[in-house]
Amino acid sequence: MYIIKQLRRKKNISQSELGKEIGVSLRTIQLYERKDANIPIKNLTKIAEYFGLTIAELYMHEVNDMGEAYTKKQPFTKQGSVFYPLDYGKYLVMAPLVLVEWQKKYVKSLSKEGMQNPFQAGFVIDFLADEPHRVFEISGDSMNDGSLDAIPNKAFVLGLEMKKESLGRGNETFWNQPYILVCFDRIICKQLTGFNKQSKSIQCHNLNTSPEYQDFELSLDEVLQVFKVVKKQL
CATH class of the missing domain: 1.10.260.40 (lambda repressor-like DNA-binding domains)
Known part of the structure; x- marks a missing residue:
């Protein structure tokens, strides 16, 4: 900074x-x-x-x-995040941050009312959305291939939540982009490449080509939340 x-x-x-x-x-x-x-x-x-x-x-x-000058307009809260209006229609969003060590607590919190996340991280965004923003700390290097698109270990990514059912509708614009997948037993970051209608599974791709990182399919039934990655901090 x-x-x-x-x-x-x-x-x-x-x-x-x-x-x-x-x-x-x-x-x-x-x-x-x-x-x-x-x-x-x-x-x-x-x-x-x-x-x-x-x-x-x-x-x-x-x-x-x-x-990115602050306009002095009053900040406002929406879907658990605080938004500070900036010039030229931009916003600083202070969104709940899910650290690696808090991932299990975050998953449990989805079925509980009133559990608060004490951490936040900030990103400048170009537009407001109705869906919630969340920031996730990345664990591991499965998405790190050294390219500009890489998302390395310990990076922070800003995710915009979307309905997981929308992935099964065959919209080509969804694919070959990074997502955060909140599952019952883990939170992972993967590039999604398609949807298998027969098995109702999403196809997950790792950018890292090392043999230890194998692509796989993940049933939508195992996914609790889906967040499209819109920004990252390395």
């Missing part, structure tokens, strides 16, 4: 000093100061607190410095 560099310079401290304050190395701070850096939520919280900000305020400073 560029804003970390700006705040650090205003406070007149070095990267090494900031690293010591939050308990990470100089190299880690250098990585954190890059655009779209994927910063673990516990360290992002420490950084925000060090500069006297909330995580949402940290993201607001970031988008302002990147030229």
Whole structure:
């Protein structure tokens, strides 16, 4: 995040000093100061607190410095996310973040009322949608082939929920795109390539061509939620 560099310079401290304050190395701070850096939520919280900000305020400073000016309109909540209007019809969305260690709790929460997710992550989006947004931390490198489309281990992806039944309608525009699949026993990120009408299964493809990552079919009955990946932070 560029804003970390700006705040650090205003406070007149070095990267090494900031690293010591939050308990990470100089190299880690250098990585954190890059655009779209994927910063673990516990360290992002420490950084925000060090500069006297909330995580949402940290993201607001970031988008302002990147030229996505905050319009001063009141933020609003929709489907569990907080939206901050920006210029040119854009929004900063602070969406619930599902960390890897929270995946089982998230799945259980789908059948319970009132269970709150304490984490959020921010993305700038170009349009509003009626469906819920969620951010997921990726586990593993099955979607990492080193290309621009790669989604590596520990990346954050912003997903827009869609009805899983729509995948069975044969719409060609759905395929060859990454999705988050929330299943009874796991949450996975895969590229979907088609639908098998006979078995009522979706065809899941791994970008990583290593032999340990095999493509497979997954029954829609095993899927609780489907999120189309609309943005990512590496």
